Amino acid sequence: MNPAPSHVASRRDKLLILLTVCLAAVLLPLALSGGAVATPAIGRDLGGSPASLTWVTNAYMLSFGSLLMAAGALADQFGRKRLFVIGLGGFIVSSFAISLAPSVFWLDILRAIQGIVSAASLAAGSAALAQEFDGHARTRAFSMLGTSFGIGLAFGPLMAGTLIEYFGWRSLFITTGAIAAVAFMFGVPRMRESRDPNAAGLDYPGTVTFSATLVLFTTAIIQAPESGWGSPLIVGLLAASVVTLVAFIMVETRARRPMLDLSLFKYVRFIGVQILPLGTCYSYILLVVMLPLRLIGAEGMSEMDSGLLMIALSAPMLVVPIAVASLTRWASPGVLSGLGFLIAAAGLYWLSLVDFSASKTALLMPMLIIGIGTGMPWGLMDGLSVSVVPNDRAGMASGIFGTTRVAGEGTGLAIGTAILAALANTSLAHRVPEGGPELSARVAEAAQRLTNGDIAAAAAALPEVSRHALSLSYADAFVGLLHVLIVITLLSAFATFAFLSRTRTQGDGFERDEKGVEAVTRA
Structure with a gap:
C-alpha cells in the first residue's frame, strides 16, 4: 500500500x-x-x-481556576x-x-x-x-x-x-x-489516548483544601456588601478560608508529590512571575467583565454596540503578544512586561478622565492603550513562568503559574466588584438624608444593583434618589475603582522591574550544582 x-x-x-x-x-x-x-x-x-x-461570572472563574x-x-x-x-x-x-x-x-x-x-x-x-x-x-x-x-x-x-x-x-x-x-x-474521533505511566494520581487533600480556600474567600468578598463586613457570616467565612489555607500549606509541604510544589517559591524571580497575571487581572480582566455592565446597564448601550466598543480593549491581544516577543532580542521580557504595565496604567488614567455620558468614541483610545499595555506582559508571562526556574522544574512551575493566573482572576473579580459596591455605597450615602438601618440597607442594595449595571432596580430600591443622581454615583464609584486599578497596575510594574528586569531566557543563571541554585535563590 x-x-x-x-x-x-x-x-x-x-x-x-x-x-x-x-x-x-x-x-x-x-x-x-x-x-x-x-x-x-x-x-x-x-x-x-x-x-x-x-x-x-465568578462561579465559572472560581471552579475553573x-x-x-x-x-x-x-x-x-x-x-x-x-x-x-x-x-x-x-x-x-x-x-x-x-x-x-x-x-x-x-x-x-x-x-x-x-x-x-x-x-x-x-x-x-x-x-x-x-x-x-x-x-x-x-x-x-x-x-x-x-x-x-x-x-x-x-x-x-x-x-x-x-x-x-x-x-x-x-x-x-x-x-x-x-x-x-x-x-x-x-x-x-481522531484523538489518540495517552497516559503518564509514572502519574501518582490526584493530590486529593491539596485539591480539597486549595479549592475550599478559594471558595470561602470569594464567597465572603461577594457576600460582604450585602451582609456587612462585620457580620458573623462574613467573619466566619474569612476565618475559615485562613484555616483551610494553613491546612493547604501544611498538606503540600508534607506530601511526597504535592499538587503545588511550594519549594519553588524560594526563587525570588519565580515569585515575581506570579505578579504578572495578577497585574493583568486588575488592569484588563476586570474591565472585560465590568465595562460591559456599565455600558449596557448604566449608559443604556445595546449589547451589540457594547460588544463592538469592547473590541478596542481586546483586539490588541491578537497582535501585541506576538509583536512583543520579537523585542526580546533587544530587551529582557521582565523590562518589556514592566513597560507594558506602565502603558496600561496610563490608559487607565486616561479612561478615568473620560465622560461616559458623552460620545462613546472618546473611550476608544484609552481602551486601546490599556489593551496594548496589557498585551505586552500577556504575551511574555507564560515563557517567563518556566524561564526563572531550573529546567527540570519547568512543568510544575507552569502548573503553579496557570493556577495563580486563573484563580487570581476569579478572586480579583470578586475583590473588584466589592470595591465598586463599597464606593457606590459611599457615594449614595451622601445623596440621601440621614436615616436609620432600613435606609442604610436600601442604600446598600441600590449600590449593589448599580455594581451590576441595573439602574432600574437601584431606583426601585432607593426612590429618594433620582436616576440622574444614581448615574452620577455610579460614575463616581467607577472612577474610584479605576484609581485603585491604576495603583495596583503601577505596583505591578515596579515589582516586575525589581524582580524580573534581568530575566532573559530559560535556565539563565541556573547552575546544576547545589551552590548555583543557592546563589540564584539569594539573587
Whole structure:
C-alpha cells in the first residue's frame, strides 16, 4: 500500500485535533466575557439578588481556576483523550442546560459545573497537543492555542452582544454549546489516548483544601456588601478560608508529590512571575467583565454596540503578544512586561478622565492603550513562568503559574466588584438624608444593583434618589475603582522591574550544582 495516503490522513487528523482544541480555547474566554455581557439581560429576565448575579461570572472563574491543576493530574492518570471527552462533552451539556435555567440560582450552579468541565477540557486538550506535535510544529500549535484565546477575548463580547440583542441571552449558551458539539464531532474521533505511566494520581487533600480556600474567600468578598463586613457570616467565612489555607500549606509541604510544589517559591524571580497575571487581572480582566455592565446597564448601550466598543480593549491581544516577543532580542521580557504595565496604567488614567455620558468614541483610545499595555506582559508571562526556574522544574512551575493566573482572576473579580459596591455605597450615602438601618440597607442594595449595571432596580430600591443622581454615583464609584486599578497596575510594574528586569531566557543563571541554585535563590 502506498504510504502517502496514510501520511496525509495522519496530518489531516492532527490538524483536526488542533482545530478542536483551539475551538475549545475560543469558547473558554467566550464563556467568561459572554457571561458578563449577558448578566444585565439575565437579571431583567430571572431577577435575583445582586450577589447571585455576581456569581454568574465568578462561579465559572472560581471552579475553573481552583481545579485546573487537578484536571491536569487526572488527565495524566486516566487518559488525556478520556478527560478531554468528559470536559468538552460536559461543556456541551452544561451550555444547553444553562440556556434552560429557570432561575439565577440554578444558572449559577450550572456555571460552576461549566467551569469544572472547562478546566478538564483545557488541561487535557493542551496535553493532547503536546502528544501530537513535536519541535517547531509544537511551538506553532501552542501559538495557535494562545491566538485562539485572544480571538475569544477580542470578539467574545461582540458575538455575545449580537446574540443577546437579537435572540436573547439564552441563545448565547445554545450557540456555544453548538460550536463545542461541532468540535467534538470532528476532532475527538481522531484523538489518540495517552497516559503518564509514572502519574501518582490526584493530590486529593491539596485539591480539597486549595479549592475550599478559594471558595470561602470569594464567597465572603461577594457576600460582604450585602451582609456587612462585620457580620458573623462574613467573619466566619474569612476565618475559615485562613484555616483551610494553613491546612493547604501544611498538606503540600508534607506530601511526597504535592499538587503545588511550594519549594519553588524560594526563587525570588519565580515569585515575581506570579505578579504578572495578577497585574493583568486588575488592569484588563476586570474591565472585560465590568465595562460591559456599565455600558449596557448604566449608559443604556445595546449589547451589540457594547460588544463592538469592547473590541478596542481586546483586539490588541491578537497582535501585541506576538509583536512583543520579537523585542526580546533587544530587551529582557521582565523590562518589556514592566513597560507594558506602565502603558496600561496610563490608559487607565486616561479612561478615568473620560465622560461616559458623552460620545462613546472618546473611550476608544484609552481602551486601546490599556489593551496594548496589557498585551505586552500577556504575551511574555507564560515563557517567563518556566524561564526563572531550573529546567527540570519547568512543568510544575507552569502548573503553579496557570493556577495563580486563573484563580487570581476569579478572586480579583470578586475583590473588584466589592470595591465598586463599597464606593457606590459611599457615594449614595451622601445623596440621601440621614436615616436609620432600613435606609442604610436600601442604600446598600441600590449600590449593589448599580455594581451590576441595573439602574432600574437601584431606583426601585432607593426612590429618594433620582436616576440622574444614581448615574452620577455610579460614575463616581467607577472612577474610584479605576484609581485603585491604576495603583495596583503601577505596583505591578515596579515589582516586575525589581524582580524580573534581568530575566532573559530559560535556565539563565541556573547552575546544576547545589551552590548555583543557592546563589540564584539569594539573587
